[in-house]
Amino acid sequence: xxxxxxxxxxxxxxxxxxxxxxxxxxxxxxxxxxxxxxxxxxxxxxxxxxxxxxxxxxxxxxxxxxxxxxxxxxxxxxxxxxxxxxxxxxxxxxxxxxxxxxxxxxxxxxxxxxxxxxxxxxxxxxxxxxxxxxxxxxxxxxxxxxxxxxxxxxxxxxxxxxxxxxxxxxxxxxxxxxxxxxxxxxxxxxxxxxxxxxxxxxxxxxxxxxxxxxxxxxxxxxxxxxxxxxxxxxxxxxxxxxxxxxxxxxxxxxxxxxxxxxxxxxxxxxxxxxxxxxxxxxxxxxxxxxxxxxxxxxxxxxxxxx
Amino acid sequence: xxxxxxxxxxxxxxxxxxxxxxxxxxxxxxxxxxxxxxxxxxxxxxxxxxxxxxxxxxxxxxxxxxxxxxxxxxxxxxxxxxxxxxxxxxxxxxxxxxxxxxxxxxxxxxxxxxxxxxxxxxxxxxxxxxxxxxxxxxxxxxxxxxxxxxxxxxxxxxxxxxxxxxxxxxxxxxxxxxxxxxxxxxxxxxxxxxxxxxxxxxxxxxxxxxxxxxxxxxxxxxxxxxxxxxx
Numbered sequence: 001x002x003x004x005x006x007x008x009x010x011x012x013x014x015x016x017x018x019x020x021x022x023x024x025x026x027x028x029x030x031x032x033x034x035x036x037x038x039x040x041x042x043x044x045x046x047x048x049x050x051x052x053x054x055x056x057x058x059x060x061x062x063x064x065x066x067x068x069x070x071x072x073x074x075x076x077x078x079x080x081x082x083x084x085x086x087x088x089x090x091x092x093x094x095x096x097x098x099x100x101x102x103x104x105x106x107x108x109x110x111x112x113x114x115x116x117x118x119x120x121x122x123x124x125x126x127x128x129x130x131x132x133x134x135x136x137x138x139x140x141x142x143x144x145x146x147x148x149x150x151x152x153x154x155x156x157x158x159x160x161x162x163x164x165x166x167x168x169x170x171x172x173x174x175x176x177x178x179x180x181x182x183x184x185x186x187x188x189x190x191x192x193x194x195x196x197x198x199x200x201x202x203x204x205x206x207x208x209x210x211x212x213x214x215x216x217x218x219x220x221x222x223x224x225x226x227x228x229x230x231x232x233x234x235x236x237x238x239x240x241x242x243x244x245x246x247x248x249x250x251x252x253x254x255x256x257x258x259x260x261x262x263x264x265x266x267x268x269x270x271x272x273x274x275x276x277x278x279x280x281x282x283x284x285x286x287x288x289x290x291x292x293x294x295x296x297x298x299x300x301x302x303x304x305x306x
Numbered sequence: 307x308x309x310x311x312x313x314x315x316x317x318x319x320x321x322x323x324x325x326x327x328x329x330x331x332x333x334x335x336x337x338x339x340x341x342x343x344x345x346x347x348x349x350x351x352x353x354x355x356x357x358x359x360x361x362x363x364x365x366x367x368x369x370x371x372x373x374x375x376x377x378x379x380x381x382x383x384x385x386x387x388x389x390x391x392x393x394x395x396x397x398x399x400x401x402x403x404x405x406x407x408x409x410x411x412x413x414x415x416x417x418x419x420x421x422x423x424x425x426x427x428x429x430x431x432x433x434x435x436x437x438x439x440x441x442x443x444x445x446x447x448x449x450x451x452x453x454x455x456x457x458x459x460x461x462x463x464x465x466x467x468x469x470x471x472x473x474x475x476x477x478x479x480x481x482x483x484x485x486x487x488x489x490x491x492x493x494x495x496x497x498x499x500x501x502x503x504x505x506x507x508x509x510x511x512x513x514x515x516x517x518x519x520x521x522x523x524x525x526x527x528x529x530x531x532x533x534x535x536x537x
Contacts, residue, residue, distance in 0.1 A: 053382055054536050070533070072309065075385040086379040086537065088320060095319045102312040103384045148385075 001028040004150055004182045005050060010059035012045050012206075019045045021206040022059070029149075030180040032172075034197030034214065036190055038286050041203040043186045044082070047152045051080040063150065076105055079148035081139040083155035087127040093138060094123045104146040111175070112145035118167055132159030140168050144175055152184045165189070169196055190279035194218070200278070204286040214278065221281045222258065225251045226271035234262075234271045241284040253284045313386055313394035316377050324373065328365045328406075335361035336429055343427040353422050358429045359410075363454045366406070370399065370458025375465050379537035388532045396525055399455040407448035411440075438509060446513035453517050456524035463531040 005027035012020040020042045027033060035043050048054035049061060052068035052075055061068060068074045087096065093116070101107045116123065119137035130138065136157045143151055157165050173196065176183065187193055200217055202210035210217070221241070224234050231243075231250045242253040253276060266273050276284070317324075339356045374395060381391045413430040422428055435446050464473045491497055504512070 048536070051385070052387070055534065070387045070389055072387050072390065075387060078385050080383065080385070082383060085383045088316075088376045088380050090320045090323055090376075091380070092319070099316055099380075099384060102315060103386065 001026075003027065004029045004064060006060075006062045007050070008060045010046070010049065010061060011057050012042070012049060012054070013057045018206050020049070020056075020203075023203070023206070023208045024059075025201060025208055025211050027150075027182055027184070028199075029182055032176065032183045032185065032196060032198050034190070034193055034200045035184050035186040035203070036188075036200060036282050037203035037209075040205075041286070042206045043203055044154055046203065047080060047082075047154055047184065047186065051075070051078050051152060053080065077149040078152075079104060079143055079146040079150070080152040081143035081154065081156050083136075083139075083158055085139060089126075089128055091127045092123070093121050093125055093127060093130075096127060096138060096142065097123075100142050100146060104148060106147035106149075106179075108145050108147060111147075112141055115141040115144060115171060118171070119164060133161065133164065136160050137164060144168075144171060147175070147179050147181065150182045150184075152186070154186045155188070156185070157187075157189075165192065169193070172196070190282055191277055194278040202282060202285060209285055217278060217281060219258075219275065221253060221255045221276040221284070222273045223251055223253050223276055223280075224266065224271050224273055225249055226269060230269040230271050233269050234266055242287065253280075255281075255284075309390055310394050310397060313381065313390050314398055316381055316384075316386075316394070317373060317398060320373060320377070324369050328362065328369055329409075331365050332358075332362045339429060340423060340425065340427055343425050347425055349426075351426060353426045353428050355428050355433060359432070362406075363450070366402075366451060366454045367458040367461070370395075370455045371462040371465070374459050374462025378462070378466055378532070378535070382537040388535060389529075392529050392532050395459055396456070399452060399459060403448045403451035403455055404444075406451050407444050410447040411443055414443075434509070435513070438513075442510055442513065445510070449514045449517045449521070453521045453524065456521045456528065460524045460528040460531070463528045463535065466535040466537075467531050 003026040005025075007026075008024050010020055010023040011018065023042075023046065035046070037043050045054060049056050050063060050068060052070060055069065063071075063074050064077055066074050068078070097109070097112055097116075100112070101109055115121075119134075119141060121134060121137055121141065125134075127135070127138065136159050140153070140156050140160075143153055143156065157168060160168070169192070172183070185193055185197060194214065197214050200210055200212055200214050201208065212220075224231055225246075226234070226249060228245075228250045231252050235252050235254055239255040240252055241255050244251050263273065265271075335358050339358045343354050343356070378391060382388070410430055417423060417428065417430050432446070435443055438446055461473055461476075464476050468475075491500065507516070
């Protein structure tokens, strides 16, 4: 793979808070990434460092084979759409498009105006007068029409209704087909993007928990439901992420190692198996520790799963 | 350079406001001064100096500060580097200072042609520039404008780095340092020497030479601050 971004031992501290803790990964060109994790996990901080907007405390970052900080050659290929992007008070939507056209080399004006029409963005309106949803639509439009080889979307659709979000996914995929690039999509609406993203990066409390192909992840975890002894029998030797009791039955979330005989074993034990969605998997992997220790081996297994 | 020009244009949508407020407020200051001179008018008084240009400097500082704090976070979001932003804003400061200086030269000419607005009020002209040649006159307006604009930019970068606390703390420290320096000069009876030194300077050095160094010092300070600023 051709790496567009590489990070080694990336750490960011704010006083005694460690926002990113020894994070290492690479982003390949022409791939759509889902950057997932709970609030405060460090997603925005990570994207700010990768785009030269913030400074790492330690570790190395390389974007298009060079450090991104204050590097015009790198940043001209990067677009970062922030949920909390601030716009000058006097700017209208039209002003934003004009400046974006001048600053992004691959900007497509026709595409931008098409998107603005789709999202019903009023060109003459002051940006500070836009609703939350319209502000998101503006960010999404800039991010797509900039066609930057490396594009970050940080919670791009806060306040957008489902129809507008679907429009964003459709336009992103269609444009991506014609103009392949690396897209990093940070979001909490995991089920909505699970078919869109090709690879998943999961961060929790500043640490990289997962870096895997989305297809592999979809089959990686199951929920096993049955009587307690039966589930114990099935879960033995496997990594259990979570366990809950529902009226005499036990429902256990199991990661990895299903193996060829798992289905037969489940049938024998009368344990019902259902695949876990990406969103449920993320919830289980990043759940606060208080909800877990069902079995004595669980904590160690959780660590191993990381 | 082309990139810097594009970054400069980020300020374009704000120009009507910047120019409008700057000159609008200067016009109000002019009007109030004129009224007060008229209220006190005695033909035997000769020409009254107002020092009204201080208001123009004050507004220029404020405009530069607001422009930096408003547009920097947006520029950073549009993949502009801090260096490009700062160079663009320094360039803007130079252009704006020269344009404002030309306007002031023009207004000074009008002032003199109208017999100090008919009421003996000197608002745009400065007494110590009466003998200045046109080039020195232009510099005498442009360089102090450059100083105050860069001061405004510096205050803006202080805000970007450390917020309101940073600006207020810096101002407090500066006033403390200046106050202590003045006390020290008084204590060592050096005011006479300083006065003589000032009188020894040529008008060019006083109006354009030394202030350029002050502007450069502000510019270097602002540049160093903004290089580590985040939005």
